[in-house]
Amino acid sequence: MSQSDQANRPTQEEAIAAIDELIAEGQLQEAEQAIEEALETHGSDDTLLVLRAELALEGGDTQECVFAVQDALKRVESDEARAQLLAFEGYAHYEADAFDEARAAFNAAVRADGELWTAVVGRAMVHESLGFFRAALLDIARAIELDGEEAQPYAIRGNIMLTSGNAAQAEPDFRKAVELDPSDEESRLTLARILSLAKKSSEAIEVLEPLVDEGEDPDVIAPAALLRSQLSLTLGSTAAASEDAQRAIELWPDKPWGFLQLAACHLTAARGEDAIVALKTAEDLAGDIRDVPDIYALRASAYDMLEKPEKARALREEAEGSPRLPGVVYGEVLNPVRNIPINPNKPIDVRGLLSELFGHPSKAPAGYEKAIRDVVDRLPEIVAQNPGVGRIQIELPQVEGMSGPPRSLIVQVNQPQQGQAPKSEA
Structure with a gap:
């Protein structure tokens, strides 16, 4: 290499800064190439080896991440780098649902660096997935002790409380999670669900507003819109409820849930014919009406409204099982009518x-x-x-x-x- 090339070559610090910028901009392939060039130029370096493993994890290639970690562990020098690598391996195994391997990796990471927050939180996630709630809660307490300004531990603890049937205990954790990270859409939706079931409708609507109006994930926004629609109905705002039902339809055009909610809005407004039209679309999307028994009940109500009691009675007698829409709106853990049959005879x-x-x-x-x-x-x-x-x-x-x-x-x-x-x- 000529002296001119050496002079123009970026320093190791400059190379790392450039790689960080590429990763932040989502240019993962370019970042991967830059890491390999930097390793070739500067030799094995803890920061570069850690970045290579992190990049594989960011790119969703869990197997490549594990390979990168195993290679780097033979070459890194510091306990800090070793702990970071093991934590990345833990997350790679976690993403692949290999929870035992993930737990072993996180344990090793914590042994290498007991103050590595990402490793402690990762182990909490694994413990939650394995149903080891006591161990998960200990990890969460430690994570909050290390950094109480991160939202994730509060959300994990809130989910554990919900799974254990303690919605009242979960509420403060989800409040804290949303306070620390207002963009956490799943925590925001869960908080609104808890508030709704606690009869705090106005507050739930307030929590939902930024999610329904500005959220990014359709699979979170749609149930949020359905929930706000139902809350609006309880407050007597049929027009607002219908708008949110339409919003859910826009987000989930190939699913029946928005049309079911729209039918409920029509029924509340005493528009039986419109409800039947919406339910016909819901049935078409369901494929088999028996898989969405809500249609029977709502259609029966529409026929009652249209003074066709015989049709209504036949539909109610045909219905089987529990309604599906509440499970979509509230999530199965919080579903208020879970296992409550539409038809007591079936x-x-x-x-x-x-x-x-x-x-x-x-x-x-x-x-x-x-x-x-x-x-x-x-x-x-x-x-x-x-x-x-x-x-x-x-x-x-x-x-x-x-x-x-x-x-x-x-x-x-x-x-x-x-x-x-x-x-x-x-």
Whole structure:
């Protein structure tokens, strides 16, 4: 290399600064090339080796990240760099759902540097995913001790509280998460859901406003719009509710949820015919009306409004299982009507069960749905033959395509009063 080339060559500090700028601008391929050139020019350097692993993780190539970490661990000198690399490896395994490997990497990172915030938070995420909530809470407390101005630990702790059924305890954490990071869309939506269920409708609407109006992720904004629409209905603002239902339709044009909410708005405004039109679109998008039983209930209400009680009665009798829209609006953890059947005479959600087992009812093996329905149809007979039974457990056959371990259908039996037919609930 000539003296002129050496003079024009960027220093190591200049090269690192340029790489950081490329990463910040999202020019990952250019950054990768710059890192390789810098390593060739300046030799192994802790900062460059850490950047290479970080870049692989940023680019979503988890396997390449692990390779980069393993290579760099043979060459770095400082414990700080070693800890950062191990933390990146932990996140790579976490993204690949390899939680045991992720936990081992984060443990090693914390051993190398007990004050590395990213490693402590990463381990908390893994512990949460594994259901080790006590360990996760210890990690979160440590992360907040290290840096109490970061939103993520509060959001993780809030989610743990929700999973444990403690929405009231989760609320302060989500408030803090949104305060520290107003752009955290998922925490903002969760906070609004909690406030809504706590009957704090006006505050929930206020929390939702920047999300619905300026948010970026359609899969967060759409349920936020649906939630605000429902809250507006409770406050008597039908026009505002309809606007948000339309907003959800714009974001999710191929899903039935916005049309269901729009139908609810029409019903509130006593526009039965308009509700039926919206429900027809929802049914077309659902593919099978049985997978969105809300349509039965809303359509029945529309026919009642149009003074067609026989049609309304037939629809209510045909409905099966629990409504789906509340699970979309509030999330399944906070769903206020989870497992509450639309039709008390058909409480067991067979289609929902098939979705849980196979991902979608259409993926169930031929005859599987009929076999379950045959058992469900026999439940009144089974209850009658076993007076006083409180619970019935039916083992479901394990077949190809089912996810998870063998399952059982647990039926909680509500014993009838004298003179009434027995009823059961899933």
